[in-house]
Amino acid sequence: MGQGRDGEWQQWRARRPPSRQIHLDTAAAGRSSAETLRVTAAHAEREAVVGAYVAQAEAAPVLAEGRAALAGLLGVAADGLAFTESATAARDALLAAWPLPAGGTVAVAPSEWGPNLFAFSSRGLALTELAVGSDGAVDLERLARLLADQPPALVHLTQVASHRGLVQPVAAAAALCRAAGVPLWVDAAQALGHADTATGADAVYATSRKWLAGPRGVGLLGVSEPGWERLRVSASPLELSSLPDGTSPVRLLESHEANVAGRVGLCAAVRQYLAAGPARVRQRLAEAGRLTRETLAGLPGWEVVGPAGAPAAITGLRPAAGQDVGGVRDRLLAEHGILTTASHPARAPRDMTGPLLRVSPHVDVTAGDLGKLRDALAAMS
Ligand SMILES: Cc1ncc(COP(=O)(O)O)c(C=O)c1O
Incomplete structure (x- = not known):
């Protein structure tokens, strides 16, 4: 990642409100562009000027275009996409609508997002662990064997790990x-805008606010067409009265009352992402992750978790000298203006043995930013 490549992505930074901080926290929430913020605020204002439902009707073409773009990114038909409030809300809508056999088994990788494990268990589903390689990625041969010998009711994968x-x-x-x-x-909460999410899965859910840098409070659920007939959805006559005949069962999972300004903002964010080029962004994020891990490798008192070359911009740092990760995160922010996350093991209880410091830059990260992080951590040890 030479100066030239850094420079190429500085426009991404220049399109966001200026900040004195070094933002290395996209896995929590990305930084929205000024355009996304403007469009979101403009819709909210329009609601107050012409009436919320009139503003929503005016925004219908924008929402339809954004829906089609997001559906394309998730690899489902436009009618197979429902807007929700978060990835969690999307997962819960799916669990409520897609019947799984009582006591059925859900196969997950050890790196599974902790709240998903909890959601499955609390619905009476049993968990079984998929075999993985030394890097934590699912062993496909052993998956094929499991599917043949002892098929679970569901396979659930968190595409990009959170930690x-x-x-x-x-x-x-x-x-x-x-x-x-x-x-x-x-x-795909950590995958949308980060990895290729059009994977052919039966259902996929994600959030606006992380790698797409859309507004908070918006999530999405995609269900591929063969899965539509599995959905058991009911809608009240009042809800149905506002939807055209033949509305897909997935659209019936969409929340009726909603942060429409946020959805309009997400549509702007996805336009910007598509203009930047998903493949180019993916490549740059993989590069950002690699540079992060290379910069932090060998830092006294810290250990980079996992292989340096993982194609993701999320890095976990394990404290090897008894540091309090929460305290380090707070000091990085207060004393150095560097924003990171203190990751609690509950994020991935089957993969994490203790807290990790999470570093998750976006495409605009520079070698200088990461050098400052390294120096700040070194100064604290
Ligand atoms: C892997 C993963 N899944 C799900 C979620 C939950 O997303 P949301 O807060 O939009 O419900 C997160 C949030 O960090 C996540 O990292």
Whole structure:
């Protein structure tokens, strides 16, 4: 990542409100562009000027275009996409609508997002762990064997782990699951805008605010067409009265009352992402992750978790000298203006053995930013 490449992405930074901080916290929430913020605020203002429902009707073409773009990114039809409030709300809507056998087994990787494990268990589903390689990625041969010998009711993968650089081979897993007739659902909360999320999974859910840098309070659920008939959805006559005949069951999962300004803002964010070029952004984020891990490797008192070359911009740093990760995160912010996350092991209880400092830059990160992080951590040890 030479000066030239850094420079190429500084426009991304220049399009956001200026900040004195070094933002290395996209896995929590990305920084929206000034254009996204302007469009979001303009819609909210329009609601007050012409009436909220009139403003929503005016925004219908923008929302339809954004819906189609987001559906394309998730690999589903436009009618297979529902806007929700968060990835969690999308997952819960899916769990409520897609019947799974009582006591059925959900196969997950050890890196699974902790709240998903809790959601499955609390609905009476049993968990089984998929075999993985030394990097934590699902072993596809062993997945194929499991699907043949002891098919679970559901395979669930978190495509990009929340706490460290780890990307699951979701497209290959989707092909195996489809051939075996076992549904695959994907948590793409950390993957949308970061990895290729059009993987052929039966259902996929994500959030606006992280790698797409859209507004908070907006999530999305995509269900591929063969899965529509599995959905058990009910809507009140009042809700149905506002929807055209033949509305897909997925659209019936969409929240009726909503942060429409946020959805309009997400549509702007996805336009900007598509203009930047998803493949180019993916490549740059992989590069940002690699540079982060290379910069932090060998830092006294810290250990980079996982392989340096993982194609994700999330890095987990394990404290090796008894540091209090929460305290380090707070001091990085207060004393050095560097924003990171203190990751609690509950994020991925089957993969994390203790807290990690999470570093998650976006495409605009420079070698200088990461050098400052390294120096700040070194000064604290
Ligand atoms: C892997 C993963 N899944 C799900 C979520 C939850 O997303 P939301 O806060 O939009 O519900 C997160 C949030 O950090 C996440 O990292």
